[in-house]
Amino acid sequence: MSDSARASAAAMRARAAAERDALGLVPRPRGRDLSGEELEALVTELANRPETWIHLVEHDASRRTYQELLRDRHVTAWLICWMDDHDTGFHDHDVSAGAVAVVSGAVREQRLTIDGPAREALFEAGSSFHFSAADIHRVRHAGSDPAVTIHVYSPPLLSMGAYVIGDGGVLARHQVSHREPLRPLTPAR
Numbered sequence: 001m002s003d004s005a006r007a008s009a010a011a012m013r014a015r016a017a018a019e020r021d022a023l024g025l026v027p028r029p030r031g032r033d034l035s036g037e038e039l040e041a042l043v044t045e046l047a048n049r050p051e052t053w054i055h056l057v058e059h060d061a062s063r064r065t066y067q068e069l070l071r072d073r074h075v076t077a078w079l080i081c082w083m084d085d086h087d088t089g090f091h092d093h094d095v096s097a098g099a100v101a102v103v104s105g106a107v108r109e110q111r112l113t114i115d116g117p118a119r120e121a122l123f124e125a126g127s128s129f130h131f132s133a134a135d136i137h138r139v140r141h142a143g144s145d146p147a148v149t150i151h152v153y154s155p156p157l158l159s160m161g162a163y164v165i166g167d168g169g170v171l172a173r174h175q176v177s178h179r180e181p182l183r184p185l186t187p188a189r
Contacts, residue, residue, distance in 0.1 A: 033074050034154040036130035039099035043152045044128050046077055047101035053079050059146045076156040082107060082147040087140040089184030090163040096153040099130035105147025112136040
């Protein structure tokens, strides 16, 4: 590796460390897991600090792109970029509550209900929402412009349950690591 390549790599590592430090200084309760309302306040604060994450925005028509922004013992934060047809499918967040801030574009959230259609809400740039660990929901890209969202989870997100509705309306849960991309599941035949 050349001296200039080493210097460039070192500069990139220093910048990443400074950004993590800046995100780590965002005001929030410390030393405990956060409630849904506290997570929504935190995600809104992170969304209002684009200098710490804007360089990570990268859209790919074939898949959602995501980057972990922050992780400590009680909170994780992620940047997620969305385009047409990007869809998480129905899922839960295991033991983690969460909140989402829409930075640009729009996403549609659906909450799974029994004996009726999913409850649906459209969230556009500048809006946010939160959910409990018990909620089963789905998030999809909405509109024609790419979207950028920031997500926070407490306790830190380690696994999720992805759901598929099979024959006869039977709901099945599949364990998914937080490192795996969520997508709608299709029933096994």
